[in-house]
Amino acid sequence: xxxxxxxxxxxxxxxxxQDNTDVVGLKYIHSYLRGHKIESYMxxxxxxxxxxxxxxxxxxxxxxxxxxxxxxxxxxxxxxxxFTSFIKNEFPGLTVVWGGIHPSIAPAQCLEYxxxxxxxxxxxxxxxxxxxxxxxxxxxxxxxxxxxxxxKIVINEAxxxxxxxxxxxxxxxxxSDSFILHKxxxxxxxxxxxxKYARYSGKFYSLLSSRGCPFSCSYCSNSFxxxxxxxxxxxxxxxxxxxxELTMAVxxxxxxxxxxxxxxxxxxSDIKWMQDFADQYKKAIGGKGFVCSTAPNNVNEEKLSMLRxxxxxxxxxxxxxxxxxxxxxxxxRFMSNETFVTAALQIKKFNIPCLYDVILDNxxxxxxxxxxxxKVLLKIPRPxxxxxxxxxxxxxxxxxxKASKDRILFEDPRKKSYxxxxxxxxxxxxxxxxxxxxxxxxxxxNNRKGxxxxxxxxxxxxxxxxxxxxxxxxxxxxxxxxxxxxxxxxMSSFFNTGFRKVALRK
Numbered sequence: 001x002x003x004x005x006x007x008x009x010x011x012x013x014x015x016x017x018q019d020n021t022d023v024v025g026l027k028y029i030h031s032y033l034r035g036h037k038i039e040s041y042m043x044x045x046x047x048x049x050x051x052x053x054x055x056x057x058x059x060x061x062x063x064x065x066x067x068x069x070x071x072x073x074x075x076x077x078x079x080x081x082x083f084t085s086f087i088k089n090e091f092p093g094l095t096v097v098w099g100g101i102h103p104s105i106a107p108a109q110c111l112e113y114x115x116x117x118x119x120x121x122x123x124x125x126x127x128x129x130x131x132x133x134x135x136x137x138x139x140x141x142x143x144x145x146x147x148x149x150x151x152k153i154v155i156n157e158a159x160x161x162x163x164x165x166x167x168x169x170x171x172x173x174x175x176s177d178s179f180i181l182h183k184x185x186x187x188x189x190x191x192x193x194x195x196k197y198a199r200y201s202g203k204f205y206s207l208l209s210s211r212g213c214p215f216s217c218s219y220c221s222n223s224f225x226x227x228x229x230x231x232x233x234x235x236x237x238x239x240x241x242x243x244x245e246l247t248m249a250v251x252x253x254x255x256x257x258x259x260x261x262x263x264x265x266x267x268x269s270d271i272k273w274m275q276d277f278a279d280q281y282k283k284a285i286g287g288k289g290f291v292c293s294t295a296p297n298n299v300n301e302e303k304l305s306m307l308r309x310x311x312x313x314x315x316x317x318x319x320x321x322x323x324x325x326x327x328x329x330x331x332x333r334f335m336s337n338e339t340f341v342t343a344a345l346q347i348k349k350f351n352i353p354c355l356y357d358v359i360l361d362n363x364x365x366x367x368x369x370x371x372x373x374x375k376v377l378l379k380i381p382r383p384x385x386x387x388x389x390x391x392x393x394x395x396x397x398x399x400x401x402k403a404s405k406d407r408i409l410f411e412d413p414r415k416k417s418y419x420x421x422x423x424x425x426x427x428x429x430x431x432x433x434x435x436x437x438x439x440x441x442x443x444x445x446n447n448r449k450g451x452x453x454x455x456x457x458x459x460x461x462x463x464x465x466x467x468x469x470x471x472x473x474x475x476x477x478x479x480x481x482x483x484x485x486x487x488x489x490x491m492s493s494f495f496n497t498g499f500r501k502v503a504l505r506k
Contacts, residue, residue: 027171105396218398266292289313322373
């Protein structure tokens with residue numbers, strides 16, 4: 001039975017299909033709305049299935065929002081499609097708006113189902129839209145908005161980036177008025193449920209100290225945003241603003257172990273800003289380790305030394321491929337293998353555990369290109385671990401346009417998980433690179449087409465289930481400056497998430 005919504009209510013419901021609570025972008029939208037006195041609710045639908053719809057419908061009827069905003073990535077498109085179709089049928093008066101990465105890069109696809117789409121950075125634009133809806137004012141001229149009129153797609157001009165990020169309210173670790181589909185029921189979020197769905201049981205606090213990326217790698221949505229905004233500008237929050245957020249977070253959640261800085265490239269910050277951050281972090285948040293990402297050409301010993309002294313515990317850095325030709329011509333990454341190896345050696349010098357990103361399943365790569373990746377990985381000082389990703393050709397990115405032009409066959413990015421790479425022989429060798437001796441790794445490479453190629457299957461699972469957990473333990477131990485108690489405390493949280501990410505590739 002249809003349930004027409006009462007559109008006079010000034011409420012917004014924000015929905016995500018992500019399987020964990022680390023939805024920083026949606027948390028920012030939620031906080032921005034609430035900071036402007038708009039009644040906003042969040043609904044998390046991990047592992048969403050069609051038979052959940054009527055439980056969700058009852059919840060929506062009780063909340064009675066005027067606007068529903070759905071945030072999605074490409075691999076959540078079909079969840080959003082199915083869910084929106086149900087909602088539009090069940091609540092014909094409810095306006096459904098999509099936002100996030102996939103609606104930004106593929107608005108025409110999304111407008112087949114959503115009433116409106118918001119493209120790009122949309123805290124301000126979405127709030128303006130919501131306020132206009134509540135006041136029964138026109139909405140079609142709002143910046144960042146895309147909509148369909150007849151068969152025509154209209155995409156409004158992009159609102160300029162928010163330069164002063166300090167104006168944004170802090171996103172809550174466990175947002176107020178948030179709900180989750182848990183054990184076949186919609187439940188209000190509480191600490192126990194939050195810890196079940198949060199990465200590392202909620203002991204990692206996600207922080208954005210900046211927005212934007214200085215690079216435009218062809219496979220990344222940042223290459224699309226650079227075209228949308230006409231710039232690859234990186235904007236930083238003030239150190240005071242960051243420390244204020246962290247101070248509040250640590251006071252509210254004293255069991256936080258790590259601060260996870262989710263900037264695209266934290267080391268891109270200039271030395272003056274970083275010194276200010278180091279000084280204030282040490283005074284206010286001393287004792288809490290933090291995690292960040294960097295690019296090889298932004299690593300130097302001055303920054304490493306400064307940050308290691310105040311708690312830098314883990315680094316993530318991208319290699320992506322050992323083929324310099326692929327890096328330059330396909331990925332548009334202009335950094336040499338020598339720069340990468342030098343950065344890895346510097347990170348090791350300061351005894352900081354590091355995860356290195358590698359992209360697999362690239363149809364432009366030859367076997368020789370993949371072997372070059374293995375050779376570069378063997379130059380990295382141990383211990384280290386890899387984060388392996390299967391190349392996805394996302395709509396709107398440079399590599400999608402190139403592959404389409406070159407008539408390369410690739411899987412629909414809406415149906416593909418970037419964490420699920422193919423089990424080819426050389427992919428298995430790459431997976432084993434941090435775990436087994438270098439000479440044996442090259443022996444596997446050299447015997448990949450011979451009678452002894454079966455040997456990889458003899459060592460693969462034992463390495464994954466015996467050697468790999470040991471390497472993780474050693475890296476956790478190092479990250480806590482060889483403190484046994486802290487290592488043990490972290491183990492259960494780490495392996496719950498780590499096993500899903502590394503072994504199950506989720």
